[in-house]
Amino acid sequence: MRVAIEENMNIKEIEREAENIVTDIINYIKGVNEYIGVGSITQKDVTTSTLYKDIVKILEGRSNLEIDEEILIRTERVKKVLSNTPYQQIWNSNLETFNKTKIGEAIVFLENTNFMESEYITQSEASNLLGKDIAHITNMIHRFEPRIINDRRMVRRSSVIAYKNEYEARNKFKTNEEYMSADEVANELNFSIHFIYKLLKEGELSKYAVSTAGVGLYIEKKYVEEYKKRRDEQRKKYNMFDFLGTQETALILFNKTPATISNWIKKGILKNSKKVGRNYEIPRSEVLRVMKEEGYENADTKVENRDRTLFQYIKIYTRALKDNDKQQQEGILDLAEKKGFKDYMKVTREAFNKGEEVYIPDWVLEEYENEN
Structure with a gap:
């Protein structure tokens, strides 16, 4: 100090x-x-x-x-x-x-x-300064450091001006289409606000606008779009068939809890797993290897059944999206969540909303495309 x-x-x-x-x-x-x-x-x-x-x-x-x-x-x-x-x-x-x-x-x-005495103004003057009605000043009175002077409740001019500057700065960012608030970015990417801060600290969202206290954090849209493109490329490289999620690995293949699978990853039992958002992507080959080492019967068949089921879910969900069949969409999402496929359905919807097909590797299409 x-x-x-x-x-x-x-x-x-x-x-x-x-x-x-x-x-x-x-x-x-x-x-x-x-x-x-x-x-x-x-x-x-x-x-x-x-x-x-x-x-x-x-x-x-x-x-x-x-x-x-x-x-x-x-x-x-x-x-x-x-x-x-x-x-x-x-x-x-x-x-x-x-x-x-x-x-x-x-x-x-x-x-x-002594300057402070002239620094206080009436609520009516504050109302004129902000261009707001008296009720607004009354509701925000705690922000303006009220004080009783000559039996009248006064507010501090500098606090009113500081609030006005914050309000104008916030509106400037809000009305600027080149920026998004941290909350908007979190919703856009479907991450928690804490994970957005983590992306900023790690340089994944490399540019950001930090305004004065009280205004908040605003991020340039172009950097959000760049991150989404990198994420999309990553999804193609680490696709949903070559890699498995934590929940489905736990429920479908090992009959374990997701926490157990996460611990296996941290201990190096399931190698080369990558954390993406809140989930892990586990190499398909690693899942098969550990299943065989642990003595699981029909390991290849189990993984193949998982691939076949996921492919069918994607086809059905895509068709329901194209037909705008809300009931079928809800039904497949309920089933997908039980299978640990919820994130894959989200990727499928995102691709559909962009007018794209969800990425599926050639070997999956060759293996399962003609199956009923």
Whole structure:
């Protein structure tokens, strides 16, 4: 924790202190932080972050006694980040200790200047500033740091402006067809929001837009499309016949739980398995090998029956999609889920929606195409 010694600082000291604070926070916060960034952090990331720039301006304002509306807005943004760090914990438990940190002293000083009295406006003025009715201001009152002044409930101008900036920024991304929110990407790819953050950290969705605090995470559509293309190519390379999913391997072939199959993969019993999304793709050859080593009778026949059944499910489901037969679609999906084929039916639907045929290798077509 950085502790203030001298009252005034030169620009180099201010920049060094801001860098130290941002580094402290980055080291503390694990995972995704929409305000600071995503993934591994370099020194350049620290000194180009919005948080670093805000802290520099706050410390400069405190050192030079220059207080204006922009400084107060920056203070609000920094406080939001501090609320998730040890700084806020110290602030809550021991205000005097927090006041001795450079950033804490600067924030407290700014919040207690005489300028703050003129910083509060009426709810009617806030309504005009936002272009919203009074009811909206009342519903969002907690966002605007209300205070009773001269027996009237007032709201803080900088908080209203910060909210307005967030609202406009959010709408800018929402109305921009080149961007998708993290939730929209999760729905598009049928992944959890946590898995989207994981893709970002791993560089699978290599470019993203991080807006100011409160706006959220928006990702350029072109990078989502690139990821989908890579995933489609991967599906062709690791198709549903050359590779088997965890659930079907467990239920159909080994009569085990999916958790047991996952443990086998982690222990290296089923080799060369690849995790895709929430599932594993297990090489068909590995399943056969382990079945034979474990003494399962008719291993080849069991796997061939699985291939034949899956192929028929795909044909029937594709026909039901073409005929728009909802009842048959629901029926085959229920059966597919029991067989562990649910993900394959999803791939079949995705291909149909794009006007494509689901990828099926030649050897499967040659083996089963003419069967009834």
